[in-house]
Amino acid sequence: MINFGIIGAGRMGSNHANCIAELPNAKVTAVYDIRPEASAAMNEKHGAVICNSPEELAARADVDCVVITSPTYCHQEGIAAAMAANKAIFCEKALCRTPEIADDLLKKLENYDKVFSVGFVRRHMAKSILVKKLLDEGFIGKVRYCNVDLPLGIYRRLPGDWFADYELCGGVLIDMLAHHVDLANWFFGEPQEVYAKGLLLSKELPRPSDYAASILTYKNGVICNLMCSWWRSGRTTELMEICGDEGTLIIDGSADVTYYPLEGEKQILNAETELKKDNVDAALNQVSFGNGFTNEFANIIAAIEGKNNDLPTIRDAWNSLNIAFAMIESVKTGKVVTFK
Ligand SMILES: NC(=O)c1ccc[n+]([C@@H]2O[C@H](COP(=O)([O-])OP(=O)(O)OC[C@H]3O[C@@H](n4cnc5c(N)ncnc54)[C@H](O)[C@@H]3O)[C@@H](O)[C@H]2O)c1
Structure with a gap:
């Protein structure tokens, strides 16, 4: 227990x-x-x-x-x-609010001898695990670009709520985009540079709202176009579209992965079925697929019991935040930020 x-x-x-x-x-x-x-x-x-x-x-x-x-x-x-x-x-997630605290936590936790993980729940969802596996196998050939479309049209937070205060929550760039930036890091590796525009929950807006648009490139050449909003009208959806020389894969709000081959009809890949065909259960600490959050805790328990430790790490948490901080810097300076 x-x-x-x-x-x-x-x-x-x-x-x-x-x-x-x-x-x-x-x-x-x-x-x-x-x-x-x-x-x-x-x-x-x-x-x-x-x-x-x-x-x-x-x-x-x-x-x-x-x-x-x-x-x-x-x-x-x-x-x-x-x-x-x-x-x-x-x-x-997000690990913390400022770059100084993030650096401090990275230093303190990188060699922590107990399990540490961060709430990138999408890494525990069958659909993301399937896409990671297909990309690593070269299923869609060389990946060229990725679109992330993350509008939230039902944002209703009001002044006084920490989720409406940029200094406390960091707006969409630190809070909501963290998941997809982490997935992009997991899929594509090290970032190269980023350019972003955004509202940073500006107090000049009539009501708390936020929007950000950014272009993030990776050292392997992948170009990512990421948009994200907390808006008080419009669509609420999530979509990550990954386009390669041999096809396109889409992760959306459903449990499935959509695959567009170069020729022929689009296919809906049931993520759990596809993973079970390849016995990926074992790599997932024999967790039965289901709610990503339940998987997340089942995987944490397996790690604490010493069975496996495939969890997102403090470095993953820092990497995702580092990109969010660079996006904010780009919004504030109007310049492209290059990663070391
Ligand atoms: N993984 C995800 O998909 C996901 C989704 C939503 C939120 N989050 C993250 O989860 C965290 C919590 O978000 P939430 O939506 O549950 O917020 P929330 O405001 O609903 O809950 C926060 C709780 O913490 C309490 N609290 C405030 N200050 C505290 C303190 N100093 N010590 C102890 N408790 C304190 C509050 O009273 C409140 O009950 C945030 O970091 C948020 O970004 C992650």
Whole structure:
């Protein structure tokens, strides 16, 4: 049995507690939230003991892994408490809010001897794993470009909410685009340079909203065109279209992968079926596919039990954020930013 302590019992903390509760070998044993009512709700639903500080939670003997689902700007508090108690750590994306904190966490966590992972849930979804495998096998030949289309037309946050405050959440570039930038890094390797325009949740807008458009290139030549919004009208969708010399693959909001061959009709590849054909279950720590979040926790448990550790790392977390910070720099300076 692996026991989890949750710091931050809001939207994601509650979601993760429900996912942990679905797993046979896991339990939520402790909770800390600055809002007593949030802790009380988790106590009532999962029996989690209410703690008065991140340190108290992390030090408990019945906490094996600290789950950090507090707002992005204070993740480092939970990480510090978990490290001091030498516990396994799962921290939501984005890792943190500023480049200085990101550098500090990278330095401290790169050689951490317990499991550390970050919430790039899409890496635990069958569709992304299938695309990674197909790209690595050269299924669509040399990849030339990738479009990421990530409009959120149902954004409703208001002033006073940390998700409407650029200084606290970092807007779409730090928050929402993090997942797809991580997937692009996973698929295409090291970034070359980036140029971006964006609103950075500007206070001059009549209501909190955000939009960013960027061109990100990789050292292997892949050109990525990424758009992302928090808007109060319009489409809500997600799409990542990867185009190679021999075909195109699309990941969207569904569980399937769409494949357009050079000739012939488009094909819908059921990701779970395709992966099972090649016995990829074993590489996935024998997790049954399903909800990406449940897979994520099943994979964390497998890593803590020493069965496998294929989780997104602190370096992956830093790499994704580093690109977000470069995009912000480009928005502010109007210049292309080159990566070392
Ligand atoms: N992986 C994903 O797909 C995904 C989706 C949404 C959000 N997130 C990330 O998850 C994190 C949490 O987002 P959310 O939507 O759950 O936010 P939320 O505002 O719903 O919940 C945050 C909770 O943390 C509590 N809190 C605030 N300050 C705290 C502190 N110092 N210590 C402990 N608790 C504190 C709040 O009271 C609240 O209950 C963010 O980093 C966000 O970017 C990830």
